Amino acid sequence: MFIQNAIPSRLWEYLIATVLIILAPGPSVLFTIARAIAWGRLAAIATVIGNAFGMFLVSVFVAVGLGPVLQRSQLLYNAIQWAGGAYLIYLGYTAIAASKIDAQDMQKSSGSKPSFFTSVRNGFWVGVLNPKSVVFFAAILPQFIDQQKSNVTAQLLLMGAIFAIVALISDGTYGLLAGTVRQWLSGDVKRLIFMRLTGGIVMIGLGFFTILAAVLA
Numbered sequence: 001m002f003i004q005n006a007i008p009s010r011l012w013e014y015l016i017a018t019v020l021i022i023l024a025p026g027p028s029v030l031f032t033i034a035r036a037i038a039w040g041r042l043a044a045i046a047t048v049i050g051n052a053f054g055m056f057l058v059s060v061f062v063a064v065g066l067g068p069v070l071q072r073s074q075l076l077y078n079a080i081q082w083a084g085g086a087y088l089i090y091l092g093y094t095a096i097a098a099s100k101i102d103a104q105d106m107q108k109s110s111g112s113k114p115s116f117f118t119s120v121r122n123g124f125w126v127g128v129l130n131p132k133s134v135v136f137f138a139a140i141l142p143q144f145i146d147q148q149k150s151n152v153t154a155q156l157l158l159m160g161a162i163f164a165i166v167a168l169i170s171d172g173t174y175g176l177l178a179g180t181v182r183q184w185l186s187g188d189v190k191r192l193i194f195m196r197l198t199g200g201i202v203m204i205g206l207g208f209f210t211i212l213a214a215v216l217a
Helices: 002-006 011-023 027-039 041-072 074-097 099-106 116-129 131-144 152-180 182-187 189-216
Strands: none
Touching: 002 152, 011 131, 011 152, 011 189, 027 041, 027 116, 027 152, 041 116, 041 131, 041 152, 074 099, 074 131, 074 189, 099 189, 131 152, 131 189
């Protein structure tokens, strides 16, 4: 019974939304690619591992804090979706506006190569402080839960764990590819700008989708 309560009925829809937002190059992906360009694949993978742990920790705090409240308040449930959708649109806009600066920053490297554990630690803090993760957990996750089930917190925890695992796989792939073609990727800033623009457009689209879901609810 507990396992059934922890699995939302719209799990497949949630997986699609998770893949879309993770594939959109945000702070964690940009940081991973920058590490790959500067120091290679091992540093990038270590960064991704730390980042996944950081994001999962955020999901735990959101689940424990929001779960009981969302189960009782439809008004707050809708308000969080509106606020989260608006913030995703804002993040997408700023990503597009700063795409050139972000791309140039990714080409820079300074200092000596960090150790594996230092890269894990740095990635962890990027994951904890990543606004895209916070917004996703607080605003996107709630629309996929089943409020009629008795354990909303368990549903949020499960979806948070899924998000972290998908991010580990996706960001790890970004890191491996970037580390493999690091010279090609850093050779033309336009490639990095295009990647950042694409991420911004996806985030704006998800923001509008979230607001639309709140309107139609």
